[in-house]
Amino acid sequence: SVDATAWPPPAVFGWMAGVSxxxxxxxxxxxxxxxxxxxxxxxxxxxxxxxxxxAEGETAAVIGKLEAHTEGAGPQVSVTGTEAxxxx
Numbered sequence: 001s002v003d004a005t006a007w008p009p010p011a012v013f014g015w016m017a018g019v020s021x022x023x024x025x026x027x028x029x030x031x032x033x034x035x036x037x038x039x040x041x042x043x044x045x046x047x048x049x050x051x052x053x054x055a056e057g058e059t060a061a062v063i064g065k066l067e068a069h070t071e072g073a074g075p076q077v078s079v080t081g082t083e084a085x086x087x088x
Contacts, residue, residue: 002064005081009034017087024082035063 013033017024027033041049046062053060069076 002079003081004079005084006061006063024087
């Protein structure tokens with residue numbers, strides 16, 4: 001699951017949302033919406049890794065977690081909090 005409140009998407013994605021009138025779900029499926037790279041680490045290591053990356057000048061945040069998925073039980077990736085972006 002991904003928490004969209006964990007990062008601010010660049011303004012260009014809000015512009016594309018308005019011009020295209022595409023649903024947020026389609027924008028997330030098509031564009032990275034500001035997430036440049038994802039590192040998957042143990043939850044126990046996440047805070048330390050974010051601290052290291054920030055110390056090196058990177059913008060880093062914990063944006064979600066891996067969860068078990070049952071085939072046919074809905075989307076493989078769930079994104080919550082997109083209403084905070086104000087695109088809907």
